[in-house]
Amino acid sequence: QQQVKQSPQSLIVQKGGISIINCAYENTAFDYFPWYQQFPGKGPALLIAIRPDVSEKKEGRFTISFNKSAKQFSLHIMDSQPGDSATYFCAALSGGTSYGKLTFGQGTILTVHP
Amino acid sequence: EPEVTQTPSHQVTQMGQEVILRCVPISNHLYFYWYRQILGQKVEFLVSFYNNEISEKSEIFDDQFSVERPDGSNFTLKIRSTKLEDSAMYFCASRTGTGDTGELFFGEGSRLTVL
Numbered sequence: 001q002q003q004v005k006q007s008p009q010s011l012i013v014q015k016g017g018i019s020i021i022n023c024a025y026e027n028t029a030f031d032y033f034p035w036y037q038q039f040p041g042k043g044p045a046l047l048i049a050i051r052p053d054v055s056e057k058k059e060g061r062f063t064i065s066f067n068k069s070a071k072q073f074s075l076h077i078m079d080s081q082p083g084d085s086a087t088y089f090c091a092a093l094s095g096g097t098s099y100g101k102l103t104f105g106q107g108t109i110l111t112v113h114p
Numbered sequence: 115e116p117e118v119t120q121t122p123s124h125q126v127t128q129m130g131q132e133v134i135l136r137c138v139p140i141s142n143h144l145y146f147y148w149y150r151q152i153l154g155q156k157v158e159f160l161v162s163f164y165n166n167e168i169s170e171k172s173e174i175f176d177d178q179f180s181v182e183r184p185d186g187s188n189f190t191l192k193i194r195s196t197k198l199e200d201s202a203m204y205f206c207a208s209r210t211g212t213g214d215t216g217e218l219f220f221g222e223g224s225r226l227t228v229l
Contacts (some may be wrong), residue, residue: 034217036157040217043118043205044157089157099143100209100218101170104157 002027004092006105013112019077021108023090025070030044030092034102035075038087047088048075080112116140118221120206126227128194137189137206144211146189147218150174150183150202157205163189163228164211196228 003066006023013019023033034049048059050064050073063076077084090105120137127133139146148160161171163181180192189208193200203225207218 036220041222043207043222045220046217049217100147100162101159101172102149102157102161102205103163106156 004105010109013080021075021078023105024072025092029094032052032093033073034091036089060091082112082114085112120221120224124225135191135192139208143208145209147207148191149205152202201228
């Protein structure tokens, strides 16, 4: 029940295309859903996050879509650029004393070809 | 920009040896964490630390693991007797904890290789 399932494992997109990564969860206590971006040799860095009281959040080229009833959320990267090539992790967190205990998805390796 | 720093960046050790991984969290942060990532796998929670004590730990964090904040700045993870399966990238993270959005700031990681 604590799992967060992420797909696809890898994704290849042409420059300018749209990258879409999907995640699903089971634990309804999760109330914060961040996406992390990780470049080789670096730690994960927060990209964008959403709470379940909204269905969409957009920051620049990055958008999270959230479907509470389906317990799914996705990351859309518009106008994908070669610099976006990285591993992307979705995550989920429940509040209270578990604040900070992120449950991560398996990760998606995104490659954007020039 | 403030950042979480970790040392060493890479440590190679023999099975059964003790290892200490060090972290300097962002200075005004109150919550500290260790996560690990086995090569090619997802990032996994190990332990959270607040007010000088463990607030939560995962089943991975058994008696071989310990954490402490000895001097108010460093935050360390000790593995008493390393096993082959402890080989992983270990990430330290911190969070402000005061009216924040929950964002965790991760260090660049310490790669542990157990031979």
